[in-house]
Amino acid sequence: MGRYVLRRLLQLIPVFIGTTFLIYVLVWAIPGNPFAGMCGERPCPDSFIASMTDKYNLNDPVIVQYLKYMGSLLTGDFGETYSGLEVGELISLSYPVSLRLAVVAVAIEAVIGITAGILTGLRGRGFLDNLVLVSTLFLIAIPTFVTGFVIQIVLGFQLEIMTPTVSSDAEWGELILPGFVLGSISMAYVSRLTRTSIAENRRADYMRTALAKGQPKRRIVGVHLLRNSAIPVLTFIGTDVGSLMGGAIVTEGIFSIDGVGGLVYDAILGKENYIVTGVVVVLVIVFLVMNLIIDLLYAVLDPRIRYD
Structure with missing residues (x-):
């Protein structure tokens, strides 16, 4: 039984990586700029969009974005919302x-x-x-x-x-x-x-x-x-x-x-x-x-x- 549990736990690793990568790609591959409507009726300044894009690593290839996200996730960091709130805290509540x-x-x-x-x-x-x-x-x-x-x-x-x-x-x-x-x-x-x-x-x-x-x-x-x-x-x-x-x-x-x-x-x-x-x-x-x-x-x- 112990060997079976260990084998099943090892099998969960590639399944977890595959599913989370697919989820990440599907969520972040949505067309449009997520920061475009954050400034109300007026268009957001280019400098603001550039800083937010850099903060959330959107200029990197999707595989690099995913690796950075998983690296933070392994430390318990789920990231921040666009308004600066901790996602992990929102989920825990x-x-x-x-x-x-x-x-x-x-x-x-x-x-x-x-x-x-x-x-x-x-x-x-x-x-x-x-x-x-x-x-x-x-x-x-x-x-x-x-x-x-x-x-x-x-x-x-x-x-x-x-x-x-x-x-x-x-x-x-x-x-x-x-x-x-x-x-x-x-x-x-x-x-x-x-x-x-x-x-x-x-x-x-x-x-x-x-x-x-x-x-x-x-x-x-x-x-x-x-x-x-x-x-x-x-x-x-x-x-x-x-x-x-x-x-x-x-x-x-x-x-x-x-x-x-x-x-x-x-x-x-x-x-x-x-x-x-x-x-x-x-x-x-x-x-x-x-x-x-x-x-x-x-x-x-x-x-x-x-x-x-």
Whole structure:
């Protein structure tokens, strides 16, 4: 196991370099001068544009720009915005909020989605199965911003069960409903994926062997069926963490959450390329770490998998 972990960590290095280089090129290859609109209605002086271009190394070839950026990044320096603010500080202020929101969303999609999938997968076709299939299809078909607005209007303004917006502290309890909105589509996919995986594994040879041996039904379901059926579900949930953190722009906007989504949105409007690049680099790290954890959990769920 130790050699496998070391090999996987070494494999992450070229993946990280390749993805971050691609991100850097795509962000900084956007046509137009990012400093052109910084002086209001009047055009910026040539001296100002020249100094800003030199400060952000835009005169260098893109590979040189990337190497300088990565050199600063390895020291913990994410660069500065055009107004002189530290990008690393902005990310450190907004990222914990989005991380808590993503954790709540993943917990909701895992608990509700897996439970619904297990119940429908074990019972087979019936009223509950049809209800879950219809409700999950309904959630998948409705855009996230529609779900968010409906919940906010009904529960926030009409029934007054919740506050329509999240406070600046963004405590865990306040993030339950935004987390449900953010994870609603993924919850539907988890439910369907769990149901399908269980239905397929119920007909597997090892299930018939366990039944022929006379093992208790609880052991057959808990040890053999659910553990093997959890592998594709675990893969989906693990990779969904980074997606939820990066795709929370709409949900954070609806509930006025000061997270990464709003930070990226404002950065795109203001052409703050260093903020966009820094946030996406952090998301890449989250994806890589989660994939490594998922690979290690495969051996825990399925004893047939061994890392030699």
